[in-house]
Amino acid sequence: xxxxxxxxxxxxxxxxVRAFSDRPVDDETLRQVLEAAMHAPSSQNGLPWRFIVIxxxxxxxxxxxxxxxxxxxxxxxxxxxxxxxxxxxxxxPVLIAVCTPAPNGRTSMMTGASVYPACQNLxxxxxxxxxxxxxxxxxxxxKDAIYELLAIPEGWEIAxxxxxxxxxxxxxxxxRPPLEDYVMENRWTAGS
Amino acid sequence: xxxxxxxxxxxxxxxxVRAFSDRPVDDETLRQVLEAAMHAPSSQNGLPWRFIVIxxxxxxxxxxxxxxxxxxxxxxxxxxxxxxxxxxxxxxPVLIAVCTPAPNGRTSMMTGASVYPACQNLxxxxxxxxxxxxxxxxxxxxKDAIYELLAIPEGWEIAxxxxxxxxxxxxxxxxRPPLEDYVMENRWTAGS
Numbered sequence: 517x518x519x520x521x522x523x524x525x526x527x528x529x530x531x532x533v534r535a536f537s538d539r540p541v542d543d544e545t546l547r548q549v550l551e552a553a554m555h556a557p558s559s560q561n562g563l564p565w566r567f568i569v570i571x572x573x574x575x576x577x578x579x580x581x582x583x584x585x586x587x588x589x590x591x592x593x594x595x596x597x598x599x600x601x602x603x604x605x606x607x608x609p610v611l612i613a614v615c616t617p618a619p620n621g622r623t624s625m626m627t628g629a630s631v632y633p634a635c636q637n638l639x640x641x642x643x644x645x646x647x648x649x650x651x652x653x654x655x656x657x658x659k660d661a662i663y664e665l666l667a668i669p670e671g672w673e674i675a676x677x678x679x680x681x682x683x684x685x686x687x688x689x690x691x692r693p694p695l696e697d698y699v700m701e702n703r704w705t706a707g708s
Numbered sequence: 709x710x711x712x713x714x715x716x717x718x719x720x721x722x723x724x725v726r727a728f729s730d731r732p733v734d735d736e737t738l739r740q741v742l743e744a745a746m747h748a749p750s751s752q753n754g755l756p757w758r759f760i761v762i763x764x765x766x767x768x769x770x771x772x773x774x775x776x777x778x779x780x781x782x783x784x785x786x787x788x789x790x791x792x793x794x795x796x797x798x799x800x801p802v803l804i805a806v807c808t809p810a811p812n813g814r815t816s817m818m819t820g821a822s823v824y825p826a827c828q829n830l831x832x833x834x835x836x837x838x839x840x841x842x843x844x845x846x847x848x849x850x851k852d853a854i855y856e857l858l859a860i861p862e863g864w865e866i867a868x869x870x871x872x873x874x875x876x877x878x879x880x881x882x883x884r885p886p887l888e889d890y891v892m893e894n895r896w897t898a899g900s
Contacts, residue, residue: 520715521714521715521716522713522714522715523712523713523714523715523717523718523832523833523836524713524740524744524833524836524837525715526715526718527743527744527747527748527829527832527833528743528747530747530748530749532749532753547887548716550887550890550891551719551720551884551887552716552719554884554887554890555719555720555722555882555884556719556722556828557722557724557828557831557842557843559845561724563884563885563890565890566890566891566892566896566898567890567891567892568891568892568893568894568895568896569891569892569893569894570893570894571893571894572893572894574894575894575895615896616817623816623817624815624816624817625808625815625816625817625819625820625865625867626820626845626848627817627820628817628818628819628820628821628823628824629820629824629827629843629845629867629868631820631824632820632821632823632824632825632828633824633825633827633828633831633843635821635825636748636749636824636825636828636829637719637828637832639749639825640715640719640829640832641715641716641719644715644716645716650749651749651821651825653751653818653821656818665895666895666896667895667896667897668896669896672896673817675817675821676821690747692743692746692747692755693755695739695742695743695746698742698746698755698757698758698759699742699758699759699760699761700758700759700760700761701760701761701762701763701764702760702761702762702763702764702766702767703760703767703857703858703859704758704760704807704858704859704860704861704864705859706758
């Protein structure tokens with residue numbers, strides 16, 4: 517995918533990328549992507565996040581296996597296939613687990629308000645640089661095993677795991693229905 | 709604030725803006741901001757959001773009063789003051805209530821995974837165009853009264869209310885601590 521330098525063009529060019537080339541993601545590029553996440557807004561500017569950057573096959577391979585178990589559980593069997601648009605995480609250059617505090621083990625929609633903007637910054641910066649990514653939460657079906665693998669301490673949750681790499685193929689812009697169907701004036705007026 | 713056209717510069721220039729000039733936000737500018745939100749990723753590409761654009765004083769004024777009650781409850785009394793960086797919502801050109809489905813009235817952190825990226829796109833696009841915004845959730849202390857005012861139906865929640873306008877004063881880039889303090893390799897290794 518071509519990089520995107522124009523800020524207002526960025527949004528329409530974010531696509532869910534699940535298959536990547538073998539080209540590694542260099543440290544400087546990765547740093548820029550994580551810095552973008554750091555600049556996200558959060559409640560009281562608390563920066564309630566940590567990023568676990570997973571590249572070691574000793575962690576990535578069992579994580580990939582656990583993810584495939586989740587995938588099979590929901591979508592039935594079917595091997596991931598790079599040519600078909602989804603590769604196994606073993607083949608993905610980088611996985612980023614975005615963690616957020618969960619005091620007393622509790623989270624809510626409001627927890628998300630201060631961590632998903634950081635995830636979105638991360639993915640938008642990736643796209644700006646020509647990288648692909650996708651936000652995944654399906655792994656939560658094997659959450660306990662994954663938290664053990666990644667040594668997530670008490671009081672923290674993983675909000676998303678984001679695979680990152682140079683896309684295996686180019687993507688065009690995303691498409692959306694008319695804005696008018698999603699906007700109301702002053703009060704809720706549509707049928708629910 | 710100056711517009712930002714360079715995609716990778718955008719993230720470090722997003723600031724929480726709570727005081728705006730009297731200059732109205734024209735419809736075309738507003739449309740661009742909402743379109744950016746529409747292009748956000750979401751689970752299964754479900755676009756689980758609606759935007760209520762509030763400009764009518766008959767809605768904005770009581771909403772502003774309710775918000776001030778929440779503010780007083782948490783921060784004590786103290787009138788909002790544009791010159792001090794926070795104006796009342798009565799004076800804010802546009803308020804956008806971002807709504808998301810809550811089947812059976814339930815939400816979770818995962819609900820946020822598919823709506824806060826849209827909020828973040830909205831705010832980033834605003835910043836790119838030179839507008840200011842801020843994500844607010846404090847109004848949830850008066851949630852019931854606000855849902856009644858905005859006629860929010862059963863099965864929907866407001867994820868955020870975002871004031872939007874041309875900033876009353878310019879802002880420089882935001883500042884963040886070193887990335888290294890927020891990043892780990894392969895497994896959780898820091899003290900929690």
